[in-house]
Amino acid sequence: MIAVFNALIPVIAIILLGMLLRRTPLFTDESWLGFENLCYFVLFPALLIKTLATARIASTELLLFSAMVLFAIFGMSLLxxxxxxLMRRWLGIGGPAFTSLFQGATRWHGFIALSIVGLLYGDEGVAYMAIIMAxxxxxxxVINVSVLARFTDGDSGLGEVLHKLLKNPFIIACVIGAVLNLTGIGLPSQIFSLFDxxxxxxxxLGLLTVGAGLHFSLVLxxxxxxxxxxxxxxxxMPMLMxxxxxxxxxEGMPRTVAVIADAVPTASTSYILARQMGGDAPLMANLITVQVIVAAVTLPMMIWLAGY
Incomplete structure (x- = not known):
């Protein structure tokens, strides 16, 4: 356990540094938005293309790995x-609050997951994480948008969100990397160095933006x-995985990577989706912040149980 926690100390330290930097006059809110967009549209897609284009994973293992990941996601959604x-009757959880709980349980923070796996396992681990993303x-x-449409009065249509999904830079990067890998084209050395x-x-930078996005004013x-x-x-979610x-x-490293994906906090973009489609946005913001804090304890435990 101590070894796992020590391995995560740089991750926690960088998140805390981002939180502190956000409270200084060095960078404006627009700067942090620019950093996040840079990670989302350029840096992480480059990392995904590089790792998927050069990954060597057996097709049988890939199918079983994908089935395992989908089992956890569909299992939690169904439960x-x-x-x-029952939650509505016994806990008084209305439709908008339920959608935030649903997002908070099923969606995941790709920046944190990629950063942790990259630090722990390098390109091989990132390749498995890229498969999970794809x-x-x-x-x-699709599931979360459907739940929001069913349990809220949001006016964002499913077709519009699906259109945005097709333009998701992570999805596009995964498709490009997979095509380069499956066709045997790979990456020329110069392009590999550029993407590297x-x-x-x-x-x-991804972890810094996570820290900068934490809000504590409404945690209670x-x-x-x-x-x-x-x-x-x-x-x-980790138990289902x-x-x-x-x-x-x-078993082994692929299992640990999958557990990490399910043990990281929920996606920060969940707040935006909740606000756009009529979910409980304040509750969503609280869930994101508290999960990042609590994950500092639970995540090392899950990685240790997975056999890091």
Whole structure:
């Protein structure tokens, strides 16, 4: 456990540095938005293309790995939908609050996951994380948008969100990397070096933007729901991934990478989607902040259990 926590100290330190830098006059709000866009549209896509284009993963293992990941996502989605009537009746959780809990449990923070895996396992780990992104980002977005449309009065149509999904830079990068890999084209050495330099900048800057996006002013609001949501995401999702790994026979580093993907906090973009489609945006903001804090304890534990 100590070894795992020591390995994550740089990650936690960079997030804290981003939180501190956000509170200084060095960078404006527009600067942080620019940093986040740079990571989202340029640096992380370059990292994904480089790693997927050069990854060597057996096709059989790829199918089992993908099945394991989808099992955890669909399993959690189904459980939450089945228990939604009970949560409404016993806990008084209305439709908008349920959608925030749903997003908080099923969606994940790609910046944190990629950065941790890159620091722990290098390109091989990033390749598996890229596969996870390619496999679950499309169904996750469709599921969450459908839940928001069903349980809120949001006016954002499913077709519009699907259109945005097709323009998602992570999805585009995964498709490009996979095509380059499967066709045997790969990356020329000059382009590989270019993407390697760009991808190297993604890990640190991505974690800085995570820290800069934390908000503590409303953390004490919705204490019960925030605690419940954090437990579902940071404990429940990794346990489902462990179950999926057992069912599909996935072990070693691939299992640990998948557990990391399910043990990181929810996506910061969940707040934007909640605000656009009529979800409980304040609750969503609280869930994001609390999950980042609590994950500093739960994430090392999950990585240790996975056998790092």
């Amino acid at each position: 939450l939908l089945l228990f939604q009537p 496999v679950i980002i499309p169904p996750l977005n 330099i760009l991808g190297g900048g993604a890990l640190g 609001d919705h204490r019960l729901l925030v605690s419940f949501g954090a437990a579902i995401r940071l404990l429940g 462990f179950l999926g790994a057992w069912l599909f026979g996935i």
